[in-house]
Amino acid sequence: MLIVVGIKALNEEDHIARTIESALAALDPFTGKVVLADSGSVDRTVEIARRYPIEIVQLANTDERCCGAGAQLAYQSAMDADFFYLLDGDMVLDAEFLKVAVARLQADPQVAGISGVVVECNLVSQQYRISQQNTKHEEANVDRLDGGGLYRVAAVASVNYFADRNLHAFEEFELGARLTSKGWRLLRIGQPAVYHYGHLTGGYRLLWRRLRSGYSGGAGEVLRAALGQPHFKAVLLRLRHLHVGAVVIVWWMMLAGAAASAAWPLLAVIIAAPWAGLALRRGSAALGLYSLASWNVATLGLIGGLLQRRTPPTEPLSHKRLKSLATGTQTQTGIR
Template sequence: MTSSQAVRVGRAGATPPRSSVPADPVTGPVGVRTRPARRSSDHDAPTITLRTTIAPSPTPATAAVPEAAAPATTVASASPRTGRGTRRATSAATGVTTVSVLVPAHNEEAGITATVEGLLAQDVPEWLHIAEVVVVANNCTDRTAEIARRYPVTVLEMAHNPDKKAGALNHGWRETARGADLVLTMDADTVLLPDTVAAMADELRGNAVLGAVCARYWATPGRGLVWRLQRLEYTRYDDLRDLRRWKVSVASGAAAMYRNVALEAVAATREAGEPWDGTSLIEDYALTLELKARGFRVAAARKAHVYTTPPASFRELWVQRMRWGRGGMDECLKRGWSTATRQDCLSYVLFGFSVFFRVLFLTMLALMIIYAVPFRYALIGLIPLAVMWLERMTSMLRVPDRGWRDVAIVAVLIVEDFYGFFLELCAVVSAWRCLNARRQAW
């Protein structure tokens, strides 16, 4: 493991000069994201634009320096380990909240530029200070670390990390982030809107019971049926969070912000002294359950928006959902029935009933066709179908930048039904493997 320290990112003067953004013939200006339109009752309706920052190549003075050759003063400034509580005590005295950002990245050379530039373009108020942005190159075999070093961020390389994303987060937290008040973790294929960090920090600032908040995530502009179906799914999931008053079952790893005292509380109970569980398939959910078990609440930050890149094919989607499904069930079985897991355990029971009634409904429709049930009786069985169609159509109207293809997918109903079958099959197979103790890899 080697580390490279560049210029720290702060509120005053650390961001390079902004430049014009080239246009893309498909998605518009490169790096530009607009806030998704929401229902009229949502006060967070205005559309804003994210203009990313193009950073110059590092000068010889700030270029990456091997750890062995770095001066002692550089090593001391690269990590708060020598004075772990100094920064937090200073921020408490000045009234400024400090944030450290951790970006675990595994072979993300295609997206790390947009991710880092989105972070450097953050607008923060006077009470907030982004102390540093740390990119943890996790088992990378591409140019992720090299590209990240072009920007004023800290780059840590982990050549042999058996704990994958959790190991990268623990390493970054241990080396650089323990002195901050808040810790923002985000995927390397996620792009923040300019006010995301401030919105998440403000949510934590206004509610002392919250141990973590996550952003509302949307699909990065793309093409194809798989992308459109996931974009619709993300929109409906956001509506569900709205109905639940922004309570969530997991602080999504796409972008989540934690109180450092909450992370310290979890780390204190682990043998390794680290917050994230390296044995978990979904480390964000495992950490969420640990926070809930210690009395912290977890919620979605209503004004925080991010764009994340969804799987590009059904094969990739299958792998992702199998890991999510198996990981969630493993964590619940590991902890059993408790205040932290009981709501999720009940969700699994309701899911079982949902699958049963879906199969029952399809069987009923098939029998109606086979035995030529009179139309007046068949209409009764179609009432649930009509209700479902209306719900999907109204939800589709809140999809950002929707087009005629999105309307057609929802209107014909059968395409989304097959997508629902696919996701349910992922969950059923995950449950089968979990109950049979079959190994599920990352």
């Protein structure tokens, strides 16, 4: 088998049909399969997915639900393939990208994975407008494949597992840190890879959702996972959220000091300065304020993530196989 396209999804009934159709179309020139890894959807995601010639697996224990678990569950069906593409359930895969990425990986055995441009299609949320601002189109070696990518399975095998099942975010960064610390290269090319139809939720509601779901704790979880590991230095140097968290904690201390000493003019300056700087950077006072709020939420999450309990990341995820590609029938076989 050459390629497995793994789709991780949770309650994506609005998007899952076109996501699956795009994956099947992209896979058409190759030998492979599409696998839907569902994290316990309670909407029509699985019902819709059953119409297509794909495999469907579902997380057995929804208490284990997180971004890393969804990605690792998808990968567990790809270990016999040459390449694995990770796709979110609200994305559309560009078929031409897959052709180019396969050719590049076959031509350069030192490259562990290739990503392309993520095109944001829903710009209601401030978060996705900022993501679109930060999108880079030039080809470059990178430290992670944001938004999914095509990976060499042999490279993943050399670092023991695809995604850390404990991570609520930054699972792609964490994988990249392990791969590059092992000597592999990751490449981003300037070609569109996926079209992302992100949440239409407003930015501040999205921040609250990330705080409640544990997503904001991802950076702390990555740091804790790296303690004593070969990729620890890479995490410290490259994970920007750790640097932002350190700055925000110093900012909190300055705020507390100014308030404790009743230095109200200084307090006002300390509050306004980062907002003004971020507003200039984003080209908008509203986006600057949102960025400041996002930094604070991320720092709160960072602290919480450092305290989270961990399950060994090499332990397979228990799951139910809802549909087999060979038979098209439902089974209930779980594995550990």
